[in-house]
Amino acid sequence: xxxxxxxxxxxxxxxxxxxxxxxxxxxxxxxxxxxxxxxxxxxxxxxxxxxxxxxxxxxxxxxxxxxxxxxxxxxxxxxxxxxxxxxxxxxxxxxxxxxxxxxxxxxxxxxxxxxxxxxxxxxxxxxxxxxxxxxxxxxxxxxxxxxxxxxxxxxxxxxxxxxxxxxxxxxxxxxxxxxxxxxxxxxxxxxxxxxxxxxxxxxxxxxxxxxxxxxxxxxxxxxxxxxxxxxxxxxxxxxxxxxxxxxxxxxxxxxxxxxxxxxxxxxxxxxxxxxxxxxxxxxxxxxxxxxxxxx
Numbered sequence: 001x002x003x004x005x006x007x008x009x010x011x012x013x014x015x016x017x018x019x020x021x022x023x024x025x026x027x028x029x030x031x032x033x034x035x036x037x038x039x040x041x042x043x044x045x046x047x048x049x050x051x052x053x054x055x056x057x058x059x060x061x062x063x064x065x066x067x068x069x070x071x072x073x074x075x076x077x078x079x080x081x082x083x084x085x086x087x088x089x090x091x092x093x094x095x096x097x098x099x100x101x102x103x104x105x106x107x108x109x110x111x112x113x114x115x116x117x118x119x120x121x122x123x124x125x126x127x128x129x130x131x132x133x134x135x136x137x138x139x140x141x142x143x144x145x146x147x148x149x150x151x152x153x154x155x156x157x158x159x160x161x162x163x164x165x166x167x168x169x170x171x172x173x174x175x176x177x178x179x180x181x182x183x184x185x186x187x188x189x190x191x192x193x194x195x196x197x198x199x200x201x202x203x204x205x206x207x208x209x210x211x212x213x214x215x216x217x218x219x220x221x222x223x224x225x226x227x228x229x230x231x232x233x234x235x236x237x238x239x240x241x242x243x244x245x246x247x248x249x250x251x252x253x254x255x256x257x258x259x260x261x262x263x264x265x266x267x268x269x270x271x272x273x274x275x276x277x278x279x280x281x282x283x284x285x286x287x288x289x290x291x292x293x294x295x
Contacts, residue, residue: 054265108173133171
């Protein structure tokens with residue numbers, strides 16, 4: 001009897017402990033969900049206001065700033081989509097974004113391959129230089145950068161925007177890709193060389209496919225950064241025909257400052273492509289960053 005009681009008593013205490021932890025765990029989960037929903041509301045609220053504001057009239061916005069469209073007005077969006085200015089600026093943003101992405105990925109992958117797979121004097125200092133580039137925002141260097149672009153004769157052209165964006169996108173690309181390339185086993189490279197593959201062959205046949213998650217991640221980050229860039233195009237581009245969408249939004253809001261509903265429609269159409277692009281590839285970004293941390 002005594003032995004049985006001594007054995008069963010701890011089980012009872014353990015069961016009571018488990019029962020008591022249930023409500024506490026549920027309260028913690030509810031608190032976590034509430035904080036998460038609060039952050040989501042803070043992030044999504046302004047975007048929803050801009051998108052819904054494009055379906056309203058100026059009178060509706062004035063009478064009820066936080067109200068819903070009643071009735072829904074599609075004229076603002078149709079007017080923006082029917083204008084050639086929006087499509088021209090959209091094309092300029094696509095050209096700048098795609099070209100920047102290709103340059104950042106190609107150059108960053110080659111630099112990362114050298115830093116990760118080759119041993120030479122100054123390799124650590126070179127890697128530290130790229131790491132220091134993360135702490136050097138483009139706004140700090142905008143004045144000397146403008147003077148350099150002006151001396152090269154690239155002002156008022158997309159090339160004057162693309163080249164600096166590639167340069168400032170390389171540090172992030174190198175920091176993400178180097179761990180991927182270091183994680184590739186040396187035995188795999190030795191086996192490829194025994195089979196007759198050159199270093200370039202090993203790079204294109206093995207390195208590029210194995211580092212594809214990191215490449216996709218850096219490409220997405222480079223494209224979104226180029227799409228949302230405002231300071232650099234503001235200094236470099238003066239001709240309205242070369243404007244990208246961020247500059248176009250600013251110019252459109254200045255031109256139609258009285259027509260708030262149309263400005264909201266133009267703004268929402270400008271940010272929807274980047275939001276959709278990020279929403280589709282967000283898992284790729286998380287997966288690439290996770291692989292970089294593990295490497």
